[in-house]
Amino acid sequence: MRAAAAVHSAVAAAGAVETEGHGGTWVQQLLDHLWPYARDAAQRMAWETIPSTLEASRPPWVHELKLEEFTLGEAQPVIRDIRVHRSGGGGLDELIVEFEAEWHSQQDVRLLITVPRLPVAVAEVTPDPLEEAFRLLMRLRVSLRDAWIRAGVRLTLRPLLSRLPVVGALQVGLTRVPEFGYELDLSVASAALVPLIKEWLDAAVRDMVLQPYVLPEHWFVPLDPDIKDVERPLGVLAVRVVRADNVPKPGLMGSARPLVELFVRDSQRRQTHVAQLAGSSAAWGARFEFPVSLPEHQELTAILYDYSEFSPNDELGRAALALRDLQPGQEREVALLLRPKAEEHHEREQQRMGTADRIAMALGRPFTKKGSSVCRLRLQVTYIALAEGEVRAVMEQQRLPVPSRSATAEQLHPLALRLLHSGLLLVAVPRAEGISAGGLFKPYVKLVLRVGWREAETDAAQASRQGAAEFSRPAALHLEPEALKQRGAQVELELLQHNWMGGVSSCGTLALPLGPLLAGERVAGERRLEGGGIPPVRLQIDAHFRPYF
Known part of the structure; x- marks a missing residue:
């Protein structure tokens, strides 16, 4: 405990340098030395991951893409507003450092993309060979400049030890989805495409690059090999x-x-069923429970989609509700205002354009407009805070596989007890190969995940002419306590293919035993589907079960 107190005193003193305004901060000085190495590592990682990230999120009207240039420039982030505090709830002694980081740079990012010369809605029903034969495609060089990002960062030293190395592990996460922006230049004037390109790039950066590291998601760096990555649950x-x-x-x-x-x-996303519209309204009545570990930072994010059988679901708007605004134990009715991001981009770009570009955008507007009206999504939400005894009970159990947990109803709130014995079965498919893609249109495929009558699916992905497809997100199937009792059940994966004129066909299935996944095993690697074509379709899969607690 004396070593832990010494660490706290040292870091608090360093943080006081910032609050009192004496020169640079210790975090800024450390970053000054580390930034050249971090920048080079980030640039190498970008070349490895950005092409596949953009390919997995590629909208239907982008036929091909290539990353031509990616450099971050010389400017480094600026650190400010350092805050240090200590926490010891739930049996974890820890030190928390939070700060704001801001970065502006003259970076160089260039993409080469192939898009239709036709309006987007027309191009989507024009056969691919026809577009190629009549030169209905054009290549655009997309340049991003003057990028900036503002983020909150939380560094947790957990647990503090009374022996070397004093700190057992580091957890690093973003306290919110960072704000970011950039200027977009196109090599060929195409004003109607600007809002669509910005919507695509913004979504890829926000959902696939930044969101996976927003708290309570985090990077985990163990300093002591015996320390495991654990979280302290605080509510439901x-x-x-x-x-x-x-x-x-x-x-x-x-x-x-x-x-x-x-x-x-x-990593814990849930979806309603697809509702039928009555006029311009839809009703669900669906109920969900989510574990909460950082109510001061976490938000409930709601995204409204237009579901498509065999093309990517179209986002119609999103909004967030901060959990810190909820009074524990009190049900609250909220109305979230949702609007398509493409409409916001359209209005901003239109204000900056000259007359010629405005005319060009207006001509393409009927084919890109998603509706400018604001949608109201009505929710009933209740935040239930766990008592200290309940926190300790959950933490004692979360080190065990779900089938071995034994917390009783007397110890926990009923919703917390149900979450303790539930989880998500996640099956990621980074790549599928061997898909038949010889028709007029490149086919769409989606992965369907089943356990008994329960079913979940990925968003649809378009296969290339080489018969390969990449999925941006895993299939996530909620398994409640009743499902986890069926340890002898099978997990069925089926890849479905949709051709524009040929309907729906199965590319084959794959069966996995559920029991080992529930016990904590991970199934990863290449698997061949059975019952499809010859040669069989091959999937790169990564399947595991993740308990909510």
């Missing part, structure tokens, strides 16, 4: 999705098939 958020009013149309024709996705952490 109960949510009922009631209805959505004024649901926008997804495009020029047709009406939406709305579903809602909810999460308080990136």
Whole structure:
């Protein structure tokens, strides 16, 4: 304890340098030395990950893409507002350092993408060979400049030890989804595409690069090999999705098939069923529970999608509710205001454009407009804070596989007890190969995950002419306590393919035993599907079960 107190005193004193305004801070000085190494490592990682990230999120109207240049420039982040405090709840003695970081740079990021010359809605129903034969495609060089990002960072030293190395591990996470921006330049004037390109790039950066590290998600760096990555649960958020009013149309024709996705952490996303519209309103009545470990930082994010059988679901708007605004134990009715991001981009770009670009954007507007009306999503939410005894009971049990947990109803709130014996079965498919792709259109595929009558699916991904597809997110199937009792059950994976004229066909199935996954085993590597074509489709899979607590 004396060593822990010494660490706290040292860091608090260093933090006081910032609050009293004496020169640079210890964090800034450390960053000054580390930044050249961090910048080089980030640039190498970008070349390895950005192409696959963009490919997995590629919208249907982008035929090909290539990363031509990626450098971060010389400027380094600026650190400010350092805060240090100590916590010891739930049997974990820890030190927490939080600060704000801001970065502006003259970086160089260039993409080469192939897009249709036709309006997007027309291009989506034009056969690929026809577009190629009549030169209906064009190559655009997309340049990003003057990028900036503002983020809150939390560094947790956990646990503090009375022996060397004094600190058992480091946890580093973002306290919120960072704000970011950039200027976008196109090599060929195409004003109608600017909002769509910005929406695509913003979503890829926000959802696939930044969101996976927003607290309570984090990087974990063990300094003592015996220390495990554990979290202290503090509460449960109960949510009922009631209805959505004024649901926008997804495009020029047709009406939406709305579903809602909810999460308080990136790895634990849940979805409603697809609702039928009554006029411009949809109703669900679906109930969800989420574990909460950092109520002062976590938000409930709600995303409204237009569901598509075999093309990527179209986002119609999103909004967030800060959990710190909820009074524990009191049900609250909220109305979140949702609007498509593409419409916001359209309005901002239109204000900055000249007359010629405004005319060009107006001509393409009927094919890109998603509806400018604001949708109201109505929820009922209740935050239930756990008592210290309940926190300790959960932490004692969360070190065990879910089937071995034995907390009793007398120890925990019923919702916490149910979450303790539930979790998500996650199956990621970074890549599928061997898909038949010889028709007029490149086919869409999606992975369906089943355990008994329960079913979940990935968003649809478009296969390349080489028969390969990449999925941006895993299939996530909620398994409640009743499902976890069926340890002899099978997990079935099926890859479905949709051709524009040929309907739906199965590329094959794969069966995995559920029991080992529930016990903590991970299934990863290449697997061949059975019952499909010859040669069989090959999947790169990573399957594991993640308890909520």
